[in-house]
Amino acid sequence: MSNPHDPEAILDAFAVEATHDWSTLDRYLRQYPELTEELIDLSSELRLANAPGKPAGGTVADPGLEAAWQEFLGCKRQAVPSNEVVNPFVRCKGAAFVQLAAALNVPRSFLTAFRDGLVTATSIPEPFTRRFADATSLSVESARDYFVQAQPGLAALAFKSDVKPSHQGQKTFRELVLATEMTDEQRQLLLRDCDADGLY
Amino acid sequence: MTQNVARERTQPPVAPLRKRLPDGGLYCRPNEVETALTALLELSTHELIERSRIEDVDAPNYVLSECVLYFFRRPGLVDDALHDLFVILRQRVLRAVPVTARRLAGTAKLVEKSGEQEIQEVVIQKFQEMLCGDRGGEYDDRLDCFECRFNFALARLRSTARKRVWRDESRYESTDFTDNAGEASEEIESALAAMRNALNDEGVDFLYRSKLHTAINSLPPDQRRVIELIFQEVPIDSQEEGVTTIAKLVGCVEQTVRNRRDRAFKTLRDALKEEDDV
Incomplete structure (x- = not known):
């Protein structure tokens, strides 16, 4: 930035x-x-x-196009070593965490469950994963890796808590949606993600 | 999974910008861009690309460049679709930074103006760097300016590129000699005011405006600054304390400002008379 x-x-x-x-x-x-x-x-x-006026129409000669495209393709979304998983919440604390929740249109408590690794990775629908990746500037693969590797207890250790940590079991994405307080609209949209991905 | 822009659409439909203003606030897209994006999210990727190919800005299905860039930056597009949008974006940048040709004196040969060529190259290269950086995983928030007001952000790149060309072409720096052979000050002021109004008046002949546009671009920086401030109706000088004047802003005496204005005016007037520009 x-x-x-x-x-x-x-x-x-x-x-x-x-x-x-x-x-x-x-x-x-x-x-x-x-x-x-x-x-x-x-x-x-x-x-x-x-100043008003249309730019000239027609195709403009672009001799550098192919080289530019190849260069662009070469800039793959940042690869992370296979054994290293990026925790996007490390840089999303405080106001940034609130902004992330707003960007995803979910309650903060819902996002907290992801931060603390309380959601079964296989239950997270693809559309949500993509939006999460987009909002956290991760590749979709990195976001998936984070969801898979985030474990209850381990992930939460990095964050200050007002309550004594206790072990909690993981929930499916759908269970979390149903259990979290949110607006009907938010709930419907998240459930639609599940339906779109065939997750029940 | 189908290649559909809407396939992953849930609220919020439009991802917010992340770049921050100097006062700490976040950049916001204009309403018309947000509205257009919301509507475009309903389209399939194929429809989006086909509509993005439309060049006529007045066509009902024209896709704003801000929106083309939005979809280009978001993950989920396959490489073919990404390539199409890449080509479209580059074309839009190149069209917005045109290189005009000029007839070589005494011949029918057309030559491109080297300064403009260089500006175009610098602008497209800078844009490319941002796209590559953004794809490389490091969110390039400078692209948020383009998602906000594409043409203004391009103007910003052009301004930086022009400065570089000015530096390289120091021969274009004007000298501040006194030229008393000019016209009456009031006539020049009045003619410049007419030029300023013509620039923003769609009713004025397009060729005239285009020539004026090119002529202003060709002015040396010190003259161009004076002309811009006259267009902004800033007084050249003032006896009143606290009044912003051109002389204060450009850091020279009143007579120097007048000399620059007069020479710029002569250049603009001569360019508008020229028949050889293409």
Whole structure:
């Protein structure tokens, strides 16, 4: 993740403003006088980008296409050594954990069960695994590996708890959905994941 | 499993952006992009790709570039589908950073402007780096800017690339000599205001706007900055304390600003008269 206070990030933020009139430019110039030249240059570029008119149609010659595609294919989603499983919750604590729950549209208590390895890996439907992988920047394979290797007790050891740890048995995904307090809409959507994957 | 964008769709249908603004808030897509994404999630991958091929931005089924990139970045697409979207994205980037041709003086030969060629190459390379980094597992949050406002994010890349070209082509730096052979200041100001309005007026002839666009791009940086600030209606100078002026922003005296304005205006006016531009 880039640092939001880098000059580059500040120029990015200016670029994606809804308007680039004087009040917006002036605000940035006053806040970041060290970037005056860059902001004025960018303002000019954005004015031209914003000018009406369709870009020319038709295919543009792209001699670098094949090499670029091969390079892209070569950048496989980061492979993790087979004996090393990434725990996505290590970097999803506090606010990030709350954000992850929001991104998955599940209650935090539901997500906690995954963090603590309380869900039988084989019962987790593929659509949920994919969404989880997407939200945690893992490959789908890495997410699966995490679910498989997460064990009750072991996973939870990494996190501070207010209560004395105790062994709990694993639940299936469907059982967890039915047992967790959530809105009807959330429940239906998660159950639909199970149905789509033929998991009962 | 079928290759269907909607197959893994449950709420929330659209993955949120993760890049943070300098004030700590998260980037948010404009409503029109969110709405378009929600609708596109209903499509099969095949339908999505076919619609993404549409080039006419006014066509009812046109897919916003922000949305094409969204689906490209999300896991689950097979390589064939990914390849199609990759080609479409590159074409959109290349079209947004065009290289215009210019007729070689006294001949019928067309040559591409080298500076523009270099800018296009730098932009597409930078975009490629981000796509590769993103696929490599390290979420590249700079791409969130493109998912938010694709063309503005491209303008940002262009601006950086142009700066590099300016550095390389230091011969284009203008010199601040005094030129008294110019027109009256009011006439120049008024003509520049007309140019600014023409840029944003769809009713104005497209060829005229296109020439103006190219001419502004060809200005040396110091002149271009002055023109941008005049377009923003910033006064060149002021006796009032606390008023932001062009002279203060570009760090030179009033007369230098006027000289830059006058030379830029002459360049723009001459370019608009030229018949040889293609």
